[in-house]
Structure formats: C-alpha cells, structure tokens
Amino acid sequence: MAAPQISPSILSADFARLADDVAAVSGVADWVHVDVMDNHFVPNLTIGLPVVQALLKHSALPLDCHLMIEDPDRWAPQYAEAGAGSVTIHAEAAKAPIRTLRAIRAAGARAGLGINPATPVEPYEDLLGEIDMLLLMTVEPGFGGQKFLDLVLPKIRRAREMIKGRDLNVWLQVDGGVSAETIERCAEAGADVFVAGSAVYGADDPAEAVRRLRAQAER
Ligand code: DX5
Numbered sequence: 673m674a675a676p677q678i679s680p681s682i683l684s685a686d687f688a689r690l691a692d693d694v695a696a697v698s699g700v701a702d703w704v705h706v707d708v709m710d711n712h713f714v715p716n717l718t719i720g721l722p723v724v725q726a727l728l729k730h731s732a733l734p735l736d737c738h739l740m741i742e743d744p745d746r747w748a749p750q751y752a753e754a755g756a757g758s759v760t761i762h763a764e765a766a767k768a769p770i771r772t773l774r775a776i777r778a779a780g781a782r783a784g785l786g787i788n789p790a791t792p793v794e795p796y797e798d799l800l801g802e803i804d805m806l807l808l809m810t811v812e813p814g815f816g817g818q819k820f821l822d823l824v825l826p827k828i829r830r831a832r833e834m835i836k837g838r839d840l841n842v843w844l845q846v847d848g849g850v851s852a853e854t855i856e857r858c859a860e861a862g863a864d865v866f867v868a869g870s871a872v873y874g875a876d877d878p879a880e881a882v883r884r885l886r887a888q889a890e891r
C-alpha cells in the first residue's frame with residue numbers, strides 16, 4: 673500500500689479566491705481535489721474546464737479532478753489534455769469507461785474510477801488494470817460537509833483485497849465526510865488517498881489541518 677496522501681477539496685474553499693486557497697495547502701498537501709458537477713449527475717453545479725485550465729496556471733500542486741457529470745466520456749480526456757494530474761470518472765455515468773480511461777492515460781494523466789456509496793465494487797474488478805485510482809464515495813456525491821457513511825467501510829476492505837489479489841498499484845481514494853474523526857477508520861480499512869473538504873477549508877489553519885489528517889492516517 674502507498675503512503676497516505678491528502679487531497680484537499682476546493683469545494684469547501686472560497687470560489688472567488690481559489691488560487692489563494694490552493695496556495696494555503698501547497699507544500700503540505702499532495703493534490704488539490706477539484707469537484708466538477710453538472711447539475712445532472714448530481715444536484716449541484718460547480719466549475720468546469722475553463723476554471724480548471726485557469727487554476728492549473730496558479731497551482732503548485734497537481735489537480736485531482738473528480739468529474740461528477742453525466743457525460744464523462746466526452747469531457748474527461750479534455751481535463752487530462754489540459755494538464756490535470758488525475759481525472760476520475762464515475763462508473764455510474766460512463767458509457768464507455770474503458771475507452772475513456774485509456775484516453776485519460778494516453779493524455780498523460782492518472783485515470784480514476786469513482787463509485788457511489790450504493791454501487792458495488794465487484795462488477796468493476798476487471799477494470800482494475802485500466803486505472804491508477806479507485807475512488808470510493810463515502811457520502812452521496814453532490815455536496816461538502818455531509819456525514820461519513822460507515823456502511824462503505826466493508827467495501828473499502830473488499831476493494832483493497834481485490835487490488836492486493838491482483839498485485840496492482842492502484843490507489844484507493846475515499847471522498848466524503850473524511851475528518852479527524854473518520855480518517856483512521858478509512859486508513860485501517862485500506863484507503864491511501866484521502867479527500868477532505870470541510871475538514872481542511874473549514875479549519876482556521878488549512879495547512880495544519882492537512883498535517884493532522886496525514887499524521888492520523890499514518891497511525
Ligand atoms: C462531494 C465531493 C467531495 C466534497 C467532500 O460530492 O465529491 O469531494 O468536497 O467534502 P467533505 O470533505 O466536506 O465531505
């Protein structure tokens with residue numbers, strides 16, 4: 673398993689000061705998590721490709737783009753081509769996930785597959801060789817600040833076993849309700865990349881919040 677990585681979600685940052693809020697965690701975080709929502713796949717609307725393109729010029733950290741959109745097959749490769757370090761598409765939305773994941777990798781980004789809390793992971797086992805990261809949602813996607821769903825913990829364990837069983841270097845990301853209270857449970861279950869929005873940007877000192885989360889994940 674890889675060393676724990678922290679990916680602060682700018683969904684809980686100040687959208688009018690994104691570059692500053694990214695700078696606040698540069699040097700301590702591993703990634704910046706960017707939640708792209710289209711008001712179709714999820715009932716919320718955030719930012720899209722133009723903002724990601726602009727942010728790339730101002731971010732010292734690689735962008736971890738999480739596409740909660742209805743048509744990832746069309747859009748995901750463009751985020752990779754723009755220079756995102758990682759692009760995650762949702763299993764529930766992609767119509768041609770293998771083609772899209774391959775296009776993300778071909779454009780030089782890490783390819784991620786996202787899975788909602790109620791979606792089983794087993795049907796996607798054969799795709800593990802096509803991805804660099806599996807994202808398990810630990811809340812229903814769409815909003816920051818929701819309560820962590822403990823019912824996903826067994827799926828995190830099963831996913832870690834699947835990855836181990838195939839001897840693959842696939843990162844296992846958890847997203848939603850990850851905080852000082854829940855991160856140890858996620859790490860113990862086998863997660864190694866931790867998205868945290870409100871736990872980082874809701875704190876007085878976001879950099880210190882990232883350091884603390886990492887220390888807890890390393891325990
Ligand atoms: C929710 C997003 C998350 C969100 C997490 O759909 O995918 O990345 O920002 O926020 P917290 O950490 O506050 O639950």
Ligand code: ZN
Nearest residue numbers: 707738847867
């Ligand atoms: Zn996210």
